[in-house]
Amino acid sequence: MLEVRNVDLHYGAAHALRSVSLTCRPGEVTCLMGRNGVGKTSLLRAVMGQHPISGGEIVWDGKAFGASPPYERARRGLAMVPQGREIFPLLTVGENLQTGFAGLPPAQRRIPDDVFELFPVLSSMMNRRGGDLSGGQQQQLAIGRAMVRRPKLLLLDEPTEGIQPSIIIQIGNAIDYLRQRGDMAILLVEQYFEFARDLADTFAVMERGEIVMSGTRAEMDEDKIRANMTV
Numbered sequence: 001m002l003e004v005r006n007v008d009l010h011y012g013a014a015h016a017l018r019s020v021s022l023t024c025r026p027g028e029v030t031c032l033m034g035r036n037g038v039g040k041t042s043l044l045r046a047v048m049g050q051h052p053i054s055g056g057e058i059v060w061d062g063k064a065f066g067a068s069p070p071y072e073r074a075r076r077g078l079a080m081v082p083q084g085r086e087i088f089p090l091l092t093v094g095e096n097l098q099t100g101f102a103g104l105p106p107a108q109r110r111i112p113d114d115v116f117e118l119f120p121v122l123s124s125m126m127n128r129r130g131g132d133l134s135g136g137q138q139q140q141l142a143i144g145r146a147m148v149r150r151p152k153l154l155l156l157d158e159p160t161e162g163i164q165p166s167i168i169i170q171i172g173n174a175i176d177y178l179r180q181r182g183d184m185a186i187l188l189v190e191q192y193f194e195f196a197r198d199l200a201d202t203f204a205v206m207e208r209g210e211i212v213m214s215g216t217r218a219e220m221d222e223d224k225i226r227a228n229m230t231v
């Protein structure tokens, strides 16, 4: 279980996270929503260890991360699908997936079958360069690369951004499948309300670095949330 407790984060003098608290449990999708620039990506960076926090603590399975670097958090079961996907354009699809092997014990260095079951297009494009894939295919590749690590906490930063509807459905199905396996906590940053509502077990809405609304899926008030998502 992930527990973000009263976390603050600064970029120089700019206060990007203000006493943010959030919990993510295995077998659940926690949806983090809010307008551009309110601090959603900053929270993912803080959890992954990509930016130091200036207050509070982030606890994973009962132990605080402290200042541990991203590779150590990856070893402890965290994987991130970053905004913009960050596929290696000159590596093939297969090689991109294999970059997920880094730090895994040799016995685990194989691509799980369910990556190809969820995203069949990847198996037919194994020898194509990542940069030649469409945006939606790259997003599937980025999720597949994270799955290669068999994470216990999956962080997804706006996986539907700029993606065509048919692929959004496949990505939603993949997230639902990973949730139902029950061994993974999923923290999903999402601006597309319907997608978030269909997947969320719990949700939180941010505004200027703070969580201003949170609760279970049943407590998601569409009008209030939408008011916090439109510019």
Ligand SMILES: Nc1ncnc2c1ncn2[C@@H]1O[C@H](COP(=O)(O)OP(=O)(O)OP(=O)(O)O)[C@@H](O)[C@H]1O
Pocket: 011, 014, 016, 034, 035, 036, 037, 038, 039, 040, 041, 042, 043, 083
């Ligand atoms: N590296 C940085 N240096 C300085 N300020 C930053 C940096 N990264 C983000 N910020 C600022 O911190 C605030 C929160 O940004 P963040 O990217 O976390 O927001 P977000 O909610 O993820 O938005 P988006 O949906 O646009 O990614 C913004 O005001 C942003 O301009």
